[in-house]
Amino acid sequence: MTHIAICIGSACHLRGAHGVLRAFSALVEKYRLSATIDLAGNFCQGRCTEGVVIKIDDEIITNVSQEKVFAIFQEKVLKEGSV
Ligand code: FES
Structure with a gap:
């Protein structure tokens, strides 16, 4: 299992964290890796x-x-x- 955590603290949010999260999420779906990749947001x-x-x-x-x-x-x- 690979763990990917994207900072969704306020500074990273302003710099586009949600777009980054969406892009990772789309790739996990595209490559059908949801069973092996844990994608989450984390704090500052x-x-x-x-x-x-x-x-x-x-x-x-x-x-x-x-x-x-x-x-x-x-x-x-x-x-x-x-x-
Ligand atoms: S808000 Fe992302 S490192 Fe501080």
Whole structure:
């Protein structure tokens, strides 16, 4: 199980966290990975100036935008052998 958490604190919210969450959600659906990926929102990670902040398992990734989601998904999720 891969855990993806998207910060939905106020700073990340303003920087587009909901778009990032929607983009991840669409990819999880597209690749039919809902059984192996746990997608959730979480609270402020304390790195508000670097938002949107996401966490994939124990790795924190900063400055995520909706446009970057597919590349991150490909690199961190699809290549980790979850598929
Ligand atoms: S609001 Fe996302 S890191 Fe603070």
